[in-house]
Amino acid sequence: MKEQLLKAMQRNQLVDLMYMSKSGGITKRRVKVIKMIGESFQAYCFMKNDKRTFIIDSVLAVVPVTIREREVI
Structure with missing residues (x-):
């Protein structure tokens, strides 16, 4: 995962994530990676x-x- 996120950040590309919260809930998020921190x-x-x-x-x-x-205006 880390490599994919790093590539997205370097390419300034949006990604869709499936993310599990601390409570165990799963959400789909569209994000733009800003920086990697450990x-x-x-x-x-x-x-x-x-x-x-x-x-x-x-x-x-x-x-x-x-x-x-x-978006259609």
Whole structure:
């Protein structure tokens, strides 16, 4: 996982994560990785519209976002 997250950060690419919280709940998050910090990483979470810190071992899956969704105005 760490290598995939590092590549996404270097490429400035969005990724979809399957993430397990400390309480055991699983969520899907679309994030932009900002920096790696040891066994965690900081990312902008589009679900929460805020910067969050994630634990790498709690990431279940990482999928790069290749098609950006566009909003119709």
